[in-house]
Amino acid sequence: MELSQLRYFMAVAELGNMSKAAQALFVSQPNLSTSISRLEEEVGVPLFDRRRGKIVLNQNGELLLESVKRAVNTLDAGVRAVRDQHAGKSAPLSLACMTDDTDLLEHFVLDNPDINLIQKRLDLPALTFLLERGEVDLALAVLPPPSDEIVFERVYNCHFVLLMSRDHPLAGEASITRHQLAGCRLAIDGSRVNKETFCAAESAKFGVTPAIDYDVRHLNLLLSLVESNQCVSIVPAVKYEELYLQGGHQNVVCREYADGAPEAYWGIAYNKRRPLNEHGQRFRAFVRDYFTRINAEYAAATRA
Incomplete structure (x- = not known):
């Protein structure tokens, strides 16, 4: 499971639309869709329901989303802390x-x-x-x-x-x-x-x-x-x-x-x-x- 997959998962979950999520992430829609499919394969269950062009979290996805948010936010906070004190620069x-x-x-x-x-x-x-x-x-x-x-x-x-x-x-x-x-x-x-x-x-x-x-x-x-x-x-x-x-x-x-x-x-x-x-x-x-x-x-x- 890659960090990029988790970020893509969060984007699709928040925006509820593959096209908008791909635009926000500056990736192609096919690549984003493939990444989400691979994540679902690794987890072992579907994470989204697809409904006439819309994509919404199901119960599995909602459960996973909370853990993913905590993990990604913790990592981002660590990266910011390191950058802030690097070489004493603001x-x-x-x-x-x-x-x-x-x-x-x-x-x-x-x-x-x-x-x-x-x-x-x-x-x-x-x-x-x-x-x-x-x-x-x-x-x-x-x-x-x-x-x-x-x-x-x-x-x-x-x-x-x-x-x-x-x-x-x-x-x-x-x-x-x-x-x-x-x-x-x-x-x-x-x-x-x-x-x-x-x-x-x-x-x-x-x-x-x-x-x-x-x-x-x-x-x-x-x-x-x-x-x-x-x-x-x-x-x-x-x-x-x-x-x-x-x-x-x-x-x-x-x-x-x-x-x-x-x-x-x-x-x-x-x-x-x-x-x-x-x-x-x-x-x-x-x-x-x-x-x-x-x-x-x-x-x-x-x-x-």
Whole structure:
């Protein structure tokens, strides 16, 4: 029985889906399925029930899972302890991010040269899974991880705004209503607000679900679509402020959404059993201060 088999077993048990577990573990689904089958052969009994594409623990699996968790957590704790005291060096800070906040992370590293930051870009299920297993110290997330084992603290919030090309017919308006947006191709920054969240808010207000034409995970690609006048984009106000201060994408303008928009927020998530260490606390404070500083610098720049 190999350690990797036990980790794979835990992943499938937690996520209940082979495809999601394979994505979280960065392995192919066939390899994961083979590993689980071999584990069941070694144990001598089936550990899961397969039901129309879903895979759920049976009684045998539930009994084994508790022992596997204890064993793996004990081993992980030992490895961390050894790393922490190796050569007297401070432990690295392992971070999982839902968002493409490259500038924020670069500034954190420059301001904290004593911290060895190890960063992964993950979606919410994978991020939640790694936090539950204690494989990352904390996460920068824009949605609360769906787990009772995880603490989620909001550290910053702002409203969403509309970005469009200077050549767009609505660019001359100070604010844009939902009625004016009818017929416009809309794009959502998929790394920060998912389509379902925005559409749910719109449906609750107007009784109609808007059509989203682009769901883009990378801000630069989104801005390219906006600059070429192919769409109007919905992004957090602070991300436009950051862009403005950098002096990039001069052909993009920001307009308020007159009918209101979903709230954008960033939060810090961590496992209840692993409270934030000093490095984690410094990162939490930095995120709050970074966005607040962007707000202040933008306000000063636009008043000048």
